[in-house]
Amino acid sequence: xxxxxxxxxxxxxxxxxxxxxxxxxxxxxxxxxxxxxxxxxxxxxxxxxxxxxxxxxxxxxxxxxxxxxxxxxxxxxxxxxxxxxxxxxxxxxxxxxx
Numbered sequence: 001x002x003x004x005x006x007x008x009x010x011x012x013x014x015x016x017x018x019x020x021x022x023x024x025x026x027x028x029x030x031x032x033x034x035x036x037x038x039x040x041x042x043x044x045x046x047x048x049x050x051x052x053x054x055x056x057x058x059x060x061x062x063x064x065x066x067x068x069x070x071x072x073x074x075x076x077x078x079x080x081x082x083x084x085x086x087x088x089x090x091x092x093x094x095x096x097x098x
Contacts, residue, residue: 001075005046008072008090009057011065013040023056025069025083030054034068041068059084 015038022029022037029037032050039056054068067087076086 002072003075006048006072007046007070008076008093009067009069009087010090010094011042012056012068013042014038014056014058014062014066020058020062023058023062023066025055025057025073025077028053028055031068039066039068057083057087059087 012034018037018039030050031048031052031054034054034056035050048070052070054070055073057067057069058064059067067090069083069086073086073090076089077083080086
């Protein structure tokens with residue numbers, strides 16, 4: 001279900017040495033673990049607790065853009081199961097709020 005005020009996804013920087021096998025919406029780790037692996041949020045919209053579950057998405061492969069997906073991403077996917085659709089909706093929301 002949708003959690004008001006929380007992001008669905010956010011762009012991130014991923015270190016080149018990160019194992020691409022960690023990516024995918026079904027591979028969920030706490031935000032603190034992603035940080036420990038070297039994944040950094042770009043201009044986060046708000047503070048999120050370190051135990052916030054997140055998945056790393058690499059829609060264009062390991063050398064393309066990267067995103068952390070949160071619970072609201074899953075809520076969007078319950079309407080339309082496309083990862084690209086859910087990422088686009090999240091991006092649109094970020095731009096509207098900016």
